[in-house]
Amino acid sequence: MGVCACALGGPAPTPTPLPTATQIPLSEIDLQPYLYEQGDLPAMLQPGQVRDFAPEMFARLPKAENTIYMQFANNGDTAGGVAIFLYGDESLRNSAYQIIKSGFGADAVEIKEVGEKAAGVSMSLVFDFLDITFQSCTAVVHIRMSGTKNLDTGISYGRRLEKRLAPIICR
Numbered sequence: 293m294g295v296c297a298c299a300l301g302g303p304a305p306t307p308t309p310l311p312t313a314t315q316i317p318l319s320e321i322d323l324q325p326y327l328y329e330q331g332d333l334p335a336m337l338q339p340g341q342v343r344d345f346a347p348e349m350f351a352r353l354p355k356a357e358n359t360i361y362m363q364f365a366n367n368g369d370t371a372g373g374v375a376i377f378l379y380g381d382e383s384l385r386n387s388a389y390q391i392i393k394s395g396f397g398a399d400a401v402e403i404k405e406v407g408e409k410a411a412g413v414s415m416s417l418v419f420d421f422l423d424i425t426f427q428s429c430t431a432v433v434h435i436r437m438s439g440t441k442n443l444d445t446g447i448s449y450g451r452r453l454e455k456r457l458a459p460i461i462c463r
């Protein structure tokens with residue numbers, strides 16, 4: 293039977309340090325690859341233009357460390373989109389979520405199937421549409437889909453998006 297070197301007065305083995313993941317600053321995360329995968333959207337919608345700034349409707353939000361927006365299209369026409377805002381500051385993130393949610397008005401409903409907090413609204417005006425916002429880790433997400441008012445359609449996309457984003461937004 294072998295004898296431990298430490299029992300003979302030799303040095304104890306030095307444990308090998310485990311590698312730690314270096315977190316990329318929120319401002320440097322490339323969000324575009326996470327926006328869309330085949331099967332995310334209902335048949336009538338396709339992913340459209342992507343840009344690193346959000347539409348004017350989000351002008352009242354606190355400045356995010358990272359923003360991305362992808363339009364949805366239906367037969368070449370704009371049909372909503374998805375906006376993702378990343379915040380390192382929890383109070384700014386909470387404020388952004390509340391501002392978006394307040395824009396939904398009195399018809400907003402709480403959604404439990406996606407995010408830490410989520411709300412949605414669906415309407416028929418000139419056309420059907422839905423709006424969903426959710427907060428998950430460092431992100432606030434807004435989804436608008438025209439041509440449907442079925443909240444489950446937006447929730448399904450939101451859940452898939454959140455699952456893809458979790459490894460990079462949850463710290």
